[in-house]
Amino acid sequence: MAQSVLTIDLGAICANWRALAAMNAGETAAVVKANAYGLGAGKVAKALADQGARTFFVAQAEEGVIVREALGTGPTICVFGGHMDGDAPLLRDANLVPMINSIDQMLRHVEALPGHPFGIQLDSGMNRLGMEPAEWAALRDIALSQKPVLVMSHLACADEPGHGMNEFQLQTFRQMTDGIDAPRSLAATGGTLLGPDYHFDMTRPGIGLYGGLPFVDARPVVSLSIPVIQVRDVNPGESVGYGNSWVARVPGKIATISAGYADGIIRAMGPKAHVWAGETRCKIVGRISMDLIGVDVGPVKEMPDTVELLGRHQSVDTLAEAAGTIGYEILTSLGSRYARRYIST
Amino acid sequence: MAQSVLTIDLGAICANWRALAAMNAGETAAVVKANAYGLGAGKVAKALADQGARTFFVAQAEEGVIVREALGTGPTICVFGGHMDGDAPLLRDANLVPMINSIDQMLRHVEALPGHPFGIQLDSGMNRLGMEPAEWAALRDIALSQKPVLVMSHLACADEPGHGMNEFQLQTFRQMTDGIDAPRSLAATGGTLLGPDYHFDMTRPGIGLYGGLPFVDARPVVSLSIPVIQVRDVNPGESVGYGNSWVARVPGKIATISAGYADGIIRAMGPKAHVWAGETRCKIVGRISMDLIGVDVGPVKEMPDTVELLGRHQSVDTLAEAAGTIGYEILTSLGSRYARRYIST
Numbered sequence: 001m002a003q004s005v006l007t008i009d010l011g012a013i014c015a016n017w018r019a020l021a022a023m024n025a026g027e028t029a030a031v032v033k034a035n036a037y038g039l040g041a042g043k044v045a046k047a048l049a050d051q052g053a054r055t056f057f058v059a060q061a062e063e064g065v066i067v068r069e070a071l072g073t074g075p076t077i078c079v080f081g082g083h084m085d086g087d088a089p090l091l092r093d094a095n096l097v098p099m100i101n102s103i104d105q106m107l108r109h110v111e112a113l114p115g116h117p118f119g120i121q122l123d124s125g126m127n128r129l130g131m132e133p134a135e136w137a138a139l140r141d142i143a144l145s146q147k148p149v150l151v152m153s154h155l156a157c158a159d160e161p162g163h164g165m166n167e168f169q170l171q172t173f174r175q176m177t178d179g180i181d182a183p184r185s186l187a188a189t190g191g192t193l194l195g196p197d198y199h200f201d202m203t204r205p206g207i208g209l210y211g212g213l214p215f216v217d218a219r220p221v222v223s224l225s226i227p228v229i230q231v232r233d234v235n236p237g238e239s240v241g242y243g244n245s246w247v248a249r250v251p252g253k254i255a256t257i258s259a260g261y262a263d264g265i266i267r268a269m270g271p272k273a274h275v276w277a278g279e280t281r282c283k284i285v286g287r288i289s290m291d292l293i294g295v296d297v298g299p300v301k302e303m304p305d306t307v308e309l310l311g312r313h314q315s316v317d318t319l320a321e322a323a324g325t326i327g328y329e330i331l332t333s334l335g336s337r338y339a340r341r342y343i344s345t
Numbered sequence: 346m347a348q349s350v351l352t353i354d355l356g357a358i359c360a361n362w363r364a365l366a367a368m369n370a371g372e373t374a375a376v377v378k379a380n381a382y383g384l385g386a387g388k389v390a391k392a393l394a395d396q397g398a399r400t401f402f403v404a405q406a407e408e409g410v411i412v413r414e415a416l417g418t419g420p421t422i423c424v425f426g427g428h429m430d431g432d433a434p435l436l437r438d439a440n441l442v443p444m445i446n447s448i449d450q451m452l453r454h455v456e457a458l459p460g461h462p463f464g465i466q467l468d469s470g471m472n473r474l475g476m477e478p479a480e481w482a483a484l485r486d487i488a489l490s491q492k493p494v495l496v497m498s499h500l501a502c503a504d505e506p507g508h509g510m511n512e513f514q515l516q517t518f519r520q521m522t523d524g525i526d527a528p529r530s531l532a533a534t535g536g537t538l539l540g541p542d543y544h545f546d547m548t549r550p551g552i553g554l555y556g557g558l559p560f561v562d563a564r565p566v567v568s569l570s571i572p573v574i575q576v577r578d579v580n581p582g583e584s585v586g587y588g589n590s591w592v593a594r595v596p597g598k599i600a601t602i603s604a605g606y607a608d609g610i611i612r613a614m615g616p617k618a619h620v621w622a623g624e625t626r627c628k629i630v631g632r633i634s635m636d637l638i639g640v641d642v643g644p645v646k647e648m649p650d651t652v653e654l655l656g657r658h659q660s661v662d663t664l665a666e667a668a669g670t671i672g673y674e675i676l677t678s679l680g681s682r683y684a685r686r687y688i689s690t
Contacts (some may be wrong), residue, residue, distance in 0.1 A: 001430065001432060002426035002427055002429045002432070003407045004405070021498065024382075033635070033636060034635050034636060035607075035682075037607075058351060059346040059635075059636035060348055060636070060682070062348045062537075062682070062684075063682070072661075080349075081636075082574065084572060084574065086346040087443075102575045123577070125580055125584070126585070126587075127586070127631075128634065129637065156584065156589055158587065165573060165589055207563065227429060229429065229474065232468070232472060232477055238470075239472065239501065239510075240472040241471065241472070242418075242504075243502055244502060256473050260379075261406075262383070262677035264606050265679070266611070268670065273538075286472075286473075290382075290404075290674075291379060291425070291426075294472065294474055295474060323614060332635060333678070336380070337380075345405050
């Protein structure tokens with residue numbers, strides 16, 4: 001088989017959820033948008049519901065439908081994108097709760113689905129989603145009289161605990177919501193780690209569940225094993241891969257492994273990334289191709305049938321560093337060609 | 346709907362195939378690996394088979410099974426990765442033709458599937474897949490006596506017509522194969538454009554079918570339309586998105602659009618990329634998030650409901666430039682959350 005195997009540890013995801021829940025006196029929800037950060041929204045949501053998670057967040061109504069199918073009736077499924085034009089049948093049939101982001105969305109919601117539950121998303125400074133303070137001031141009394149199930153906002157810099165933006169957004173959120181009679185939520189994973197001031201009634205961890213920073217104590221969740229197609233000797237002067245960008249200076253040994261940027265192994269990481277052959281760290285050489293990668297396996301004594309890109313030796317955040325990005329993008333890029341194996345340890 | 350719409354023009358793919366076929370006296374195959382460069386292997390292969398394509402290439406046996414289901418019996422489906430351990434049932438049941446890359450693979454093939462068709466892949470200098478000259482010299486007579494359906498190699502620098510590597514690989518391939526009694530193939534899209542010396546008995550275009558460089562005359566194939574969730578005013582000093590990396594200097598207007606790096610909009614392109622709102626080019630501002638992107642829509646007179654990331658105004662190669670990559674990676678990264686619409690113009 002030339003198919004790589006992505007192993008997803010649902011037990012680790014559940015352990016991470018419990019660890020984040022233990023930091024927090026209120027409810028701990030679970031963010032399963034973007035197909036649970038690439039790991040399978042249905043399977044992840046079900047495992048977390050079995051642990052006691054009662055509220056799930058997705059980005060779009062279409063994602064909510066998939067999560068509803070996996071969870072059945074019961075758990076609450078919230079949609080960050082709110083109520084978009086054309087969403088009403090999805091929101092109604094799958095019983096999804098839109099986080100209303102603007103007066104336009106509010107009007108659309110009460111017209112299309114009067115009485116249907118909703119939440120409110122406020123902009124506390126990120127200028128991405130949610131109502132501005134002035135918008136909220138105009139709508140607040142009417143909106144609150146309709147009993148929103150949640151009033152929430154999102155932090156822009158929670159990954160940097162020392163950033164002044166955190167305190168600024170906290171104060172803004174407080175000014176916008178203190179004294180209201182509705183549950184409040186401000187923190188995702190980073191905000192959860194900022195401490196109790198940020199927790200309010202509900203936290204909404206995402207990346208921490210999936211083993212990524214800023215939750216440094218997270219249990220790793222994914223490992224990725226890539227088959228070796230062939231191994232060859234190269235002589236000094238021979239090049240490897242597209243554009244002849246890598247040239248052997250000494251006699252060496254190159255393995256061609258069966259994955260590439262079409263599998264979400266970001267092409268830009270080529271010059272800095274490594275894989276592991278058993279206990280030996282091996283440099284990627286030449287450009288990453290669509291389906292294939294060259295690896296310098298000169299130092300490897302006994303060549304295994306597969307190499308590890310993610311796992312015991314290398315986390316999503318280490319790999320992200322090689323790609324000049326963040327662990328989140330490594331996860332959401334994980335490709336559809338991988339065989340996905342679910343375990344629970 | 347917060348779901349973006351990816352429109353794929355099968356008619357344009359077919360026109361590109363015909364244009365490349367017209368350059369070439371021999372057979373023109375079609376490379377549909379990596380889910381037809383992200384555009385849907387089944388639908389693309391079927392459209393091309395209807396145009397007369399008789400040979401298709403995939404990277405792995407698992408992909409070949411999917412293409413076989415779409416095509417039914419008849420067309421030849423070749424697997425670049427060759428015959429890997431465990432592949433025999435897939436190769437046999439889906440009637441796939443492995444391109445044998447090494448003596449190990451050859452032994453595996455004749456043991457597991459004696460009499461089953463195969464091709465030979467030779468390494469003419471890229472050091473990625475295929476038999477080295479010495480390996481081929483040892484195996485050549487035995488392999489040829491088994492009547493391979495194809496003997497092929499792949500060019501490392503065909504996107505750069507002036508690169509000396511092209512002539513070097515051509516000569517190497519000739520030395521390894523001149524006089525054999527089997528069909529030969531060296532060229533993908535780039536090689537097809539290098540001229541008749543490179544065509545041999547079959548060309549194997551991939552990227553050119555899908556509208557990407559180096560086939561400058563290709564018809565564009567994809568367009569991507571992203572819904573606007575909301576539009577807000579920002580004052581000087583206000584920041585947008587994660588990490589406060591973008592700060593407004595003058596009063597402005599920001600649209601939040603419903604797609605992000607989880608949809609394959611590579612995070613690294615943030616600082617350089619644009620979308621189009623109608624006829625107005627609008628800069629992406631702030632970091633690209635997982636599901637959301639901020640766009641400066643200050644210059645837009647009448648705000649449309651959706652913006653264009655790919656399409657009439659912006660090709661996959663233009664977008665690739667913003668991301669510091671190649672059009673191929675833009676295509677293969679196209680996300681699974683998009684609604685895919687197939688048209689034929």
